[in-house]
Amino acid sequence: MATSEAPAVPAHEEHYTSTGLDNVKMAMWAFLGSECLFFGSLISTYLLYRNRVLDGPTPADIYDIPYTSVSSFVLLMSSLTMVLALAGIQRRDMRACRIWLLATAMLGMIFIGGQIYEFTAFVEEGLKISTSTFGSSFFVMTGFHGAHVTVGIFMLLALFGMSLFGRLDSDDGPRKVELIGLYWHFVDIVWIVIFTVVYLVPTN
Amino acid sequence: MASAALPGRRRILARPTAKTGVWGWMTTVDHKKIGIMYGVTAFIFFILGGLEALAIRTQLAVPDGETLSAEVYNQFFTMHGITMIFLVVMPMGVALMNYFIPLMIGARDVAFPRLNAFSYWVFLLGGLFLYSSFFLGGAPDGGWFGYAPLSTELPGNGMTFYSLGLQMLGVASLAGAVNFIITIINMRAPGMTFMRLPVFIWMSLVTSFLLLFAMPIIAVALFELMFDRVYEANFFNPAAGGDPLLWQNLFWLFGHPEVYIMILPAMGIISEVLPTFARKPIFGYAAIVFAGIAIGFMGWGVWAHHMFTSGLGPVANTAFALSTMFIAVPTGIKIFNWIGTLWGGAIRFTTPLLFSIGFVAMFVIGGLSGVTHAIVPHDAQQHDTYYVVAHFHYVLFGGAIFGLFAGTYYWWPKIFGRLLGERLGKAHFWLMLIGFNLAFGPMHVFGLQGMPRRIYKYPSGMGWDFWNLMSTVGAFIIALSFVVFLVNVVLSRRRGEIAGADPWDARTLEWSMPSPPPEYNFAEVPIVKHRDDWWYTKYTETPEGTPTPVHAGGADVDDDDDGHEAQHIHLPDPSYFPLVAALGLPVAAYGVIYENEIVIGAGLLVALLGLFGWTLEPSAEDGH
Amino acid sequence: MTHSEGTGDAVHEAHDHHPAPRTYVKIAIILAIVTAIEVAFSYIPDADPGLIVTGLVVMAFVKFALVALYFMHLRFDNRLFRRLFVTGIILSLIVFAVYLAMLFGRGGAAPLVTGS
Numbered sequence A: 001m002a003t004s005e006a007p008a009v010p011a012h013e014e015h016y017t018s019t020g021l022d023n024v025k026m027a028m029w030a031f032l033g034s035e036c037l038f039f040g041s042l043i044s045t046y047l048l049y050r051n052r053v054l055d056g057p058t059p060a061d062i063y064d065i066p067y068t069s070v071s072s073f074v075l076l077m078s079s080l081t082m083v084l085a086l087a088g089i090q091r092r093d094m095r096a097c098r099i100w101l102l103a104t105a106m107l108g109m110i111f112i113g114g115q116i117y118e119f120t121a122f123v124e125e126g127l128k129i130s131t132s133t134f135g136s137s138f139f140v141m142t143g144f145h146g147a148h149v150t151v152g153i154f155m156l157l158a159l160f161g162m163s164l165f166g167r168l169d170s171d172d173g174p175r176k177v178e179l180i181g182l183y184w185h186f187v188d189i190v191w192i193v194i195f196t197v198v199y200l201v202p203t204n
Numbered sequence B: 001m002a003s004a005a006l007p008g009r010r011r012i013l014a015r016p017t018a019k020t021g022v023w024g025w026m027t028t029v030d031h032k033k034i035g036i037m038y039g040v041t042a043f044i045f046f047i048l049g050g051l052e053a054l055a056i057r058t059q060l061a062v063p064d065g066e067t068l069s070a071e072v073y074n075q076f077f078t079m080h081g082i083t084m085i086f087l088v089v090m091p092m093g094v095a096l097m098n099y100f101i102p103l104m105i106g107a108r109d110v111a112f113p114r115l116n117a118f119s120y121w122v123f124l125l126g127g128l129f130l131y132s133s134f135f136l137g138g139a140p141d142g143g144w145f146g147y148a149p150l151s152t153e154l155p156g157n158g159m160t161f162y163s164l165g166l167q168m169l170g171v172a173s174l175a176g177a178v179n180f181i182i183t184i185i186n187m188r189a190p191g192m193t194f195m196r197l198p199v200f201i202w203m204s205l206v207t208s209f210l211l212l213f214a215m216p217i218i219a220v221a222l223f224e225l226m227f228d229r230v231y232e233a234n235f236f237n238p239a240a241g242g243d244p245l246l247w248q249n250l251f252w253l254f255g256h257p258e259v260y261i262m263i264l265p266a267m268g269i270i271s272e273v274l275p276t277f278a279r280k281p282i283f284g285y286a287a288i289v290f291a292g293i294a295i296g297f298m299g300w301g302v303w304a305h306h307m308f309t310s311g312l313g314p315v316a317n318t319a320f321a322l323s324t325m326f327i328a329v330p331t332g333i334k335i336f337n338w339i340g341t342l343w344g345g346a347i348r349f350t351t352p353l354l355f356s357i358g359f360v361a362m363f364v365i366g367g368l369s370g371v372t373h374a375i376v377p378h379d380a381q382q383h384d385t386y387y388v389v390a391h392f393h394y395v396l397f398g399g400a401i402f403g404l405f406a407g408t409y410y411w412w413p414k415i416f417g418r419l420l421g422e423r424l425g426k427a428h429f430w431l432m433l434i435g436f437n438l439a440f441g442p443m444h445v446f447g448l449q450g451m452p453r454r455i456y457k458y459p460s461g462m463g464w465d466f467w468n469l470m471s472t473v474g475a476f477i478i479a480l481s482f483v484v485f486l487v488n489v490v491l492s493r494r495r496g497e498i499a500g501a502d503p504w505d506a507r508t509l510e511w512s513m514p515s516p517p518p519e520y521n522f523a524e525v526p527i528v529k530h531r532d533d534w535w536y537t538k539y540t541e542t543p544e545g546t547p548t549p550v551h552a553g554g555a556d557v558d559d560d561d562d563g564h565e566a567q568h569i570h571l572p573d574p575s576y577f578p579l580v581a582a583l584g585l586p587v588a589a590y591g592v593i594y595e596n597e598i599v600i601g602a603g604l605l606v607a608l609l610g611l612f613g614w615t616l617e618p619s620a621e622d623g624h
Numbered sequence C: 001m002t003h004s005e006g007t008g009d010a011v012h013e014a015h016d017h018h019p020a021p022r023t024y025v026k027i028a029i030i031l032a033i034v035t036a037i038e039v040a041f042s043y044i045p046d047a048d049p050g051l052i053v054t055g056l057v058v059m060a061f062v063k064f065a066l067v068a069l070y071f072m073h074l075r076f077d078n079r080l081f082r083r084l085f086v087t088g089i090i091l092s093l094i095v096f097a098v099y100l101a102m103l104f105g106r107g108g109a110a111p112l113v114t115g116s
Helices: A023-049 A066-092 A094-124 A133-164 A173-202 B007-012 B021-026 B032-059 B069-106 B111-135 B159-188 B199-231 B243-278 B285-300 B315-327 B328-342 B351-375 B378-384 B387-417 B420-446 B465-495 B533-536 B559-567 B577-593 B597-616 C010-015 C022-043 C049-071 C081-106
Strands: B537-542 B547-549
Touching: A023 A133, A023 A173, A023 B159, A023 B199, A023 B243, A023 B547, A023 C081, A066 A094, A066 A173, A066 B577, A066 C049, A066 C081, A094 A173, A133 A173, A133 B199, A133 C049, A173 B111, A173 B285, A173 C022, A173 C049, B007 B597, B021 B032, B032 B111, B032 B387, B032 B465, B069 B111, B069 B159, B069 B199, B069 B243, B069 B387, B069 B465, B159 B199, B159 B577, B159 C010, B199 B285, B199 C081, B243 B328, B243 B351, B243 B378, B243 B387, B243 C081, B285 B378, B315 B328, B315 B351, B328 B351, B328 B387, B351 B378, B351 B387, B351 B420, B378 B420, B387 B420, B420 B465, B533 B537, C022 C049
Parallel strands: none
Antiparallel strands: B537 B547
16 A cells, blocks of 8 residues: 555554444443333332232242341342453352352352242242232232343353353453353342332322 | 354354345345335325325315224324334435435444444335234324324224334434434544534434434333223223323423424435535534534424413423523524525525425425414413414425435435436425415414314315315325326336536535445545545635636546456354344234234244344454 | 563553552452442331432442442543443443333332232
8 A cells, every 4th residue: 555644544444443342342331221110110119019919928928038138148249250250250260150150150040049939939928910909010020020031041151051161261252251240240240239129218 | 262162052143244135135234225225215205194195185175074984094194194203204314314424524434334224124124014003903193293192092093002112213313313323423433523513413413313212201101091091000001190291291392303303304404405515615504513413402402382371380481481482592593504605505496406405495394383482371272273283394394305315316326326307306396385384374373263283074155175184185286286296206226317526516425435335335444634624635726716626626536447456355144143132012913903922932032042043243353 | 470571472561550469359359248248238227218228329330430440441441432432331320210200200100019
């Protein structure tokens, strides 16, 4: 090229970005921003309806705070194991990464197990999605959260599998773990809000 | 490379290679092809939505009309609204955004080409899913705005199709929004700073942010509607304390940003067309950009103006009346800037320019009627009458559709290599302008005279007969104008004037490429030194400010002579997994309609397999 | 383990200040403690509900911030990521606060409510 200005595009043009930031990471943050509106809509629906109980149990009747506290703690700790997995792969300790990924997935599964148990207990105690506006909004809100956790568990297990086959060994590996980690932490953050606003805040 | 360790899997997941033919189109990830598919699909839906409108107008042409029964009428007006909003205006905007964002910012494709393809397929499948309802027990019939508890209690599958179909379209829009945001922020050519971006790109960015944050809200509303209809939830069940205002709030929290989503791309388009045909830069670039951003922010603060008559109380009503009046300010700024662009320009009255001027005029009328709605006592009179129908058709048809036609005529030569005919184009414009004003102008009057919306017939003796008939005549004139457009399209494909790279002597980067552009867009990534960089490649200014051609400038057009260099350009490979993943969604949706868990599971499984394939397929045969 | 400095890729060091695993553990302990305080707080009998709610919300916010800033690395990353996320959060808070205020503050037209 006979131009006098030095071209600003580097040799591997495909990796050029205007900000120097990774496209997929930016996309994940944009998506998480959008998810705030999704869960905000579900939570505000719940807040509207938690005291409209024309039939069936009320929140005060049915919530088991100690039980839910334990499962909240489990999910919180899964964020720790997630970030330890990331720290592991960042220093190229693939074994540590694998162990912590598996731990995160298992803590997630314990959380989901706890949710399933809680849901079935509530149904037996007379609260179903069809019982009241409280029932509908509770189950749909926590159900969608649980679905998000489940998707996260699948992704964690997929990452675990990939690491077993050496597919996280490239320079790209930490990035993949980081991205799934962002999603997982977000799901934890949503639960932090739900636990406080739904379970702990007094309903009077 | 890790992928070479598993040759067996690699064979199964090998990327398709076809670039032509049906398979080529079905596996494409090229933003230009995807843009064309969006555009063609949107135009077909425009015909369907238009036929629905003609049926409606035929029914209402005379009092006590007998063309359509009430049941069928309800389906037609609901589907007309859904079609025009979600299957025409939005995708048409996305078509142009898809085709031109990469070209105008100097990129080779969007940030996520496969996600782009996924968005298109989900859109197409969502639209087909919605229309299949006509054959599967009846289309949605609760209005495009689906107010609950009517929408939860209407019998049949129609409103369940509504909840699921719009949900799918929402997924497509959200994916597209993420794609465009990252593309615009992160894939601009060197030197293309934010304040050098074409206004169309800015408006696309604001639109995409609105989509990003508004779509999740309607998603929740639609899920709640679906749970009520299919799984006996109580979100909107009055007997259980379900609140109609929950629906209205969630819907309009989405719905108001949605109208800006529909209009901002069109505003962006005319901000490109007017400068080109006035041979002047856009007047007040920074003001137009910031006004667009302001509209994006303020659009979140006005939603309850759709709910003034729902018993919110004086505090809420006042607050939203004020915010609604304020939002007219940034819009007004843009109007003045567009007029300022034309003022003193060397104007060429081409078809795209006519549509752009039509946009400004019609949008002002629609905006003025909108301002009257901001006054709460006026709105109490106007709400649910044809005055509202007049208002939104002036802004959405006279505004958005006219703007989209301006973009179509303007960019057609770039996309297809041949110009659309000017005489037919002008005939299209004038017929459409006349027909449109005849169809919707009188609605202001008989709306204020009391004719309610959403009624399938009206009695004689109300004083509405004559202008309803005129409105129907106007609708058929619109239809005729669209036929003129279609004739223009067909003739242009066969014997339209060859366009060359820059038929309009325009200002922005897309005109520096051949028409149509090669698959890789640019042989060399451009280095941008100005706003309207292409213009400054061609012209410098004399001390008096008149443009003079740069010697041999414009010969910089990126010709195919660079073909031998192009072989080193790596483009994303085609893929079938976006289509596979997309197919899972309507399958699962039919499962919900027919309450068949196995089908739901099958659909989700197909989507999941599509996503797995998508993540695991090799990035290129050469192991890049 | 922070011995990777010597062997690690210089490019990574340049961009990221990664907290050591020990820091993450400390944050996790803080999170656990705050959760315990929250739960205890919610049980305080005869307290002013407004006070309880405020306290709970503040504690939830602290946990939220710790996870976002440290575990999600927002404290050390480019501000653009924070802005994308925070825009969603703030929009969500404002919009839903307004609509809940509208629904709870309605004049005369509110549907049935029972505290039962």
